[in-house]
Amino acid sequence: MNSQLIYAVMMLIAVAANCQAGDWRQFRGNAANSVAIDEKPPTELSGGSTAWQVALPGRGVSSPIAVGQSIILTASSGYGQDRLHILSFDSETGETQWERQFQATGRTACHVKMSVATPTPASDGERIFAFYSSNDLICTDLAGNLQWYRGLGEEFPNASNSLGMSSSPIVIGSTVIAQVESDAEAFAIGVDAESGETKWKIDRPRKANWTSPTILPATGSSPALALLQSSAGLAAVDPETGTVVWNFADGASTTPSSSVVGGNIFIPSHGITTLKPAADGRSFEQLWNSSTLSPATSSAVVMDGMTFSVNSAGAMSAGDIETGERLWQLRLKGPFSGTPVAANGHLFYFNEKGLAFVVKPTREKGEIVSELDLAETILSSPAVADNALYIRSDGHLWKFANQF
Numbered sequence: 001m002n003s004q005l006i007y008a009v010m011m012l013i014a015v016a017a018n019c020q021a022g023d024w025r026q027f028r029g030n031a032a033n034s035v036a037i038d039e040k041p042p043t044e045l046s047g048g049s050t051a052w053q054v055a056l057p058g059r060g061v062s063s064p065i066a067v068g069q070s071i072i073l074t075a076s077s078g079y080g081q082d083r084l085h086i087l088s089f090d091s092e093t094g095e096t097q098w099e100r101q102f103q104a105t106g107r108t109a110c111h112v113k114m115s116v117a118t119p120t121p122a123s124d125g126e127r128i129f130a131f132y133s134s135n136d137l138i139c140t141d142l143a144g145n146l147q148w149y150r151g152l153g154e155e156f157p158n159a160s161n162s163l164g165m166s167s168s169p170i171v172i173g174s175t176v177i178a179q180v181e182s183d184a185e186a187f188a189i190g191v192d193a194e195s196g197e198t199k200w201k202i203d204r205p206r207k208a209n210w211t212s213p214t215i216l217p218a219t220g221s222s223p224a225l226a227l228l229q230s231s232a233g234l235a236a237v238d239p240e241t242g243t244v245v246w247n248f249a250d251g252a253s254t255t256p257s258s259s260v261v262g263g264n265i266f267i268p269s270h271g272i273t274t275l276k277p278a279a280d281g282r283s284f285e286q287l288w289n290s291s292t293l294s295p296a297t298s299s300a301v302v303m304d305g306m307t308f309s310v311n312s313a314g315a316m317s318a319g320d321i322e323t324g325e326r327l328w329q330l331r332l333k334g335p336f337s338g339t340p341v342a343a344n345g346h347l348f349y350f351n352e353k354g355l356a357f358v359v360k361p362t363r364e365k366g367e368i369v370s371e372l373d374l375a376e377t378i379l380s381s382p383a384v385a386d387n388a389l390y391i392r393s394d395g396h397l398w399k400f401a402n403q404f
Contacts, residue, residue, distance in 0.1 A: 024066040024385040027120035027168035028339060032214040033259040034301045036384035038342035042402045043346050043358050045372040051388065051399040052094035057085055059394045060117035061166070063338070066385030067123045067142060070097060072375075073397060074130050076116035082108045084116065086130045086140060091386065094399060098144040104152015106134035109123055110164025113379070115394075119212075120168040122176065124193050129176050133164040137178060146195030151180070158185035161208045166214040171228065172239040175199055177185050181209035186215075188228050190242050200242030205232040211257040218295065219263065224283025229258050234267055236281070246283055248275060256295045256339070261302035264321070268295050270308060274324065290324030293317050296336070298381075302380055303319070303342035306361060310336050319359055330366035332357055338381040341389075350378045374398065 022131045034075035042049040058077025065072045069092065075085040082104040088097040108116050110133050119131040119369060125164055127147060135153035146318040153160065159180045176191045186204040191197065208229050216225040216236060225236045234248040252258070253268040260266075265275040266286065271291035275284045278370040293300070302308070306327065307319045314334025318327045333355055340349040346369070349357040354374035360367045376393035383390045386403040 004077065011049055022126070023068070024067070024383040025125065026065060026122035026170055027212050028048045028214070028299070028381065029341070029384070030216070031260070032170055032212070032217055033261055034299065034339050034341050034381070035261060035303060036341060039060070039384045039386045041348070041384055042250065042372045042400055043344060043360070045356050045358055045400055046370070048403060049400045051401040051403070053396050053398050054094045054096075055088060056087070056392065056397055058083070058117070059115040060392065061115045061379045062117050062168075063120040063380045064383045064390045064397060065121055065123060066091060066383060066390070067125060067128070069399070070142065071390060072121055072123065073392060074117040074121055074132070076108075077133065080108050081110070081116040082134070084130070084132055084134070084136060084138070086121070086128065086138065086144065087137045088144060091388070091399070094215060100140060100144045102136070102138055102149070104132065104134035104136055104153070104158070106136055107160040107164060108134050109188060114164040114166065116164070118164060118166040122169045122171050124171045127193060129169055129171065129193070130307060131178055133166065135165060135180055135189040137169070137176070137191065139193075145228045148175030150191065152180055152194055153187070154345060155178055156180065156185055156187070158182070158261050159187065160184075163208070170215060172211050172226055175239045177213055178206065179209065179211070179213055179228055181205070181230060183208055188237070188242070190239060199240065202237070202244070204228065205230045207231045209254045211254060214258050215258060215293065216260050216277060216281070218263065219309040220279045222277070222279070225281060227258055227260070227334070229267070230254065234258060234265070234270070245281060248284065253295070255297050256299040259300060259302055259350070266300055266302055266307055268300065272300055272309065272319070272324065274321070285371060287363045288324035290326065291325065292326045293319040298336045299339040301340055301347065303347070304361070306363070308340070308361065309346060310334065314351075316359070316366060318331045318366060322332050327363060328365050330359065330368070337379040341382050341384050343384045348382055348389060350382060352377060352379060354393060
């Protein structure tokens with residue numbers, strides 16, 4: 001077995017080991033694509049399916065993550081949102097397991113719609129990596145004990161913007177990867193999960209960017225790669241070295257992020273553009289582009305041979321993943337900021353006013369099978385773990401589960 005193949009196998013084992021069933025360890029899930037294949041959350045959302053509801057401090061747009069029996073969430077508080085919170089709740093009862101607070105070292109100014117706690121934390125199953133708009137990257141263990149602290153906003157003070165930063169980190173193997181991109185300074189950084197030391201740092205296009213990285217899984221002789229999106233396009237990066245393996249240079253959105261499902265990459269570029277990476281991971285071919293499937297703020301989600309996106313008017317479009325042909329549209333009540341999740345054969349949407357929609361899609365149509373008004377502003381994306389659905393507002397965190 002050659003060294004390249006050995007490395008690919010090791011990376012695949014590392015990714016698999018870090019993604020136990022029942023966990024949801026980073027923004028848009030373990031695979032960073034908003035799909036929970038084996039989970040079966042309730043498709044009838046109501047007061048009867050509410051397992052618990054807990055109050056939250058301060059503000060937050062970040063999504064919850066699930067690690068074992070813990071639901072982890074971040075928040076920010078204080079007059080200048082300079083108090084950074086990490087909270088852990090028991091997934092069964094909703095009781096607070098622990099809370100840690102830190103002082104921001106970077107810039108905390110952001111748009112009134114956003115929050116310093118906009119990026120979603122990530123975990124490798126042993127540690128929690130909480131990232132904030134202030135570009136503070138904080139690592140604790142699962143009991144909340146501080147392991148290391150990187151004040152990237154202090155180290156690189158020009159990397160900020162007046163609207164706030166929102167890119168969420170990902171973990172691949174032993175590397176935590178974060179995009180810190182603005183008009184003044186822009187870079188991506190790979191940090192050692194255990195020590196917090198910089199493994200690599202690469203320059204990125206200088207333009208404000210609110211997208212989050214995603215993962216191209218290891219296949220054949222190709223190791224897992226980090227996919228970094230920007231206005232310039234999409235770069236595939238080796239998570240160990242920061243080496244750019246290939247570039248898609250036809251531009252992309254700076255708000256919704258890319259997704260990888262079935263080995264193909266769905267990029268919000270000129271609508272949606274789909275790429276098929278080569279078997280060796282060193283190149284790609286473009287399969288199709290469709291301007292009729294263009295997402296607005298929410299990222300596109302792929303399930304059951306279809307891609308789903310919501311435009312700025314709240315119209316949900318379904319497209320064929322083989323051709324990009326639009327199959328149907330369904331009118332939802334928008335606007336939407338958070339990305340939906342796909343689980344149990346359904347799509348779960350939450351609009352900015354707190355109205356939840358459960359949609360059952362087929363090739364012929366989409367049907368709203370359940371609605372629930374939570375009556376609070378929701379800008380985050382839901383999480384799915386252990387057959388339960390979690391969603392947060394500024395004020396509360398909810399768990400929805402089948403009641404037996």
